[in-house]
Amino acid sequence: MGSKMKLALAVLCFASLSVSVARAGDYFWDDFYPNFGDWMLLYPGDETDSGKIVNLCMDNSTGSGFRSKYPYLFGRLGMKIKLPAGDSSGVVSSFYMASRYEKWSELDFEFLGNWTHEPVVLQTNVFSEGIGQREQRITLWFDPSEDYHFYGILWNQKLILFLVDDTVIRVFHRSTDLGIPYLDYQPMYMYSSIWAGEDWATCGGTRKTDWSMAPFTASYTDFETNGCVVHPDYPDLSPCYQNVTTSYVYGNNAVSQLSEKQVQDLKTVQYNYLIYDYCTDVERNPTPPAECAINWPQYFSG
Ligand SMILES: *[C@@H]1O[C@H](CO)[C@@H](O)[C@H](O)[C@H]1NC(C)=O
Numbered sequence: 001m002g003s004k005m006k007l008a009l010a011v012l013c014f015a016s017l018s019v020s021v022a023r024a025g026d027y028f029w030d031d032f033y034p035n036f037g038d039w040m041l042l043y044p045g046d047e048t049d050s051g052k053i054v055n056l057c058m059d060n061s062t063g064s065g066f067r068s069k070y071p072y073l074f075g076r077l078g079m080k081i082k083l084p085a086g087d088s089s090g091v092v093s094s095f096y097m098a099s100r101y102e103k104w105s106e107l108d109f110e111f112l113g114n115w116t117h118e119p120v121v122l123q124t125n126v127f128s129e130g131i132g133q134r135e136q137r138i139t140l141w142f143d144p145s146e147d148y149h150f151y152g153i154l155w156n157q158k159l160i161l162f163l164v165d166d167t168v169i170r171v172f173h174r175s176t177d178l179g180i181p182y183l184d185y186q187p188m189y190m191y192s193s194i195w196a197g198e199d200w201a202t203c204g205g206t207r208k209t210d211w212s213m214a215p216f217t218a219s220y221t222d223f224e225t226n227g228c229v230v231h232p233d234y235p236d237l238s239p240c241y242q243n244v245t246t247s248y249v250y251g252n253n254a255v256s257q258l259s260e261k262q263v264q265d266l267k268t269v270q271y272n273y274l275i276y277d278y279c280t281d282v283e284r285n286p287t288p289p290a291e292c293a294i295n296w297p298q299y300f301s302g
Pocket residue numbers: 060061
């Protein structure tokens with residue numbers, strides 16, 4: 001290979017690391033690798049489609065998990081997940097985004113397993129500068145162990161949407177004017193895991209895991225990494241703030257307001273599926289945290 005060619009390739013590779021828009025449905029190992037319990041990761045499928053699905057298993061010795069190769073700043077990031085079937089009390093399956101600085105950013109989807117036919121609870125949380133305690137819990141309108149559903153975030157300079165399929169279940173608006181740090185300067189990695197949470201997860205920890213049902217398996221597929229990739233060693237964030245012509249997801253032209261349908265989604269979730277909200281937990285928060293007033297529709301749609 002001539003040196004000009006090499007140079008051209010190097011430039012290409014670097015450019016694609018700085019701002020790359022990956023396709024949905026990539027192979028697992030294009031964008032991810034196991035980060036714990038790697039002997040408990042399974043890749044069902046034959047030679048041609050092995051890697052389209054990854055199963056995370058847990059037994060009484062360990063859970064397992066994976067992580068994205070690179071961190072992202074903004075994007076539409078998520079994957080389809082099918083939760084463990086049957087009695088999954090105390091089993092926590094997750095997809096989350098997290099940065100690696102001391103005062104970190106984090107966005108969580110945690111699925112709290114339950115007895116067979118009893119509702120799995122989805123807990124979400126937002127950490128900015130290391131401070132979380134913004135838990136919301138909902139039940140879902142389908143059985144998440146029966147089939148794959150998309151769980152992901154749309155994250156840009158103005159807002160963060162938590163998505164379940166095409167439904168917005170939560171929004172976190174930029175509210176730096178209220179003194180709340182926004183998640184706009186720390187790139188975050190994507191993580192997924194299955195782990196033991198029998199001390200707290202199901203019915204407040206009173207329902208323990210039935211280990212005779214192990215291994216528990218959460219299955220992940222259709223990885224969506226449509227985001228601004230940041231090289232961990234050369235964290236030039238500026239491309240992520242600029243307008244990216246092919247996408248309204250992030251950049252100068254990013255969506256900053258919810259559509260009418262999305263506002264309606266939030267109302268439906270709030271009235272029919274919300275079972276815990278830190279905004280209304282008066283024991284923990286005698287006055288609701290400031291951002292609550294801009295993140296629920298009754299406040300922002302009049
Ligand atoms: C874990 O499960 C295996 C298989 O069911 C069992 O033989 C073993 O004793 C268990 N270990 C612990 C520490 O419970």
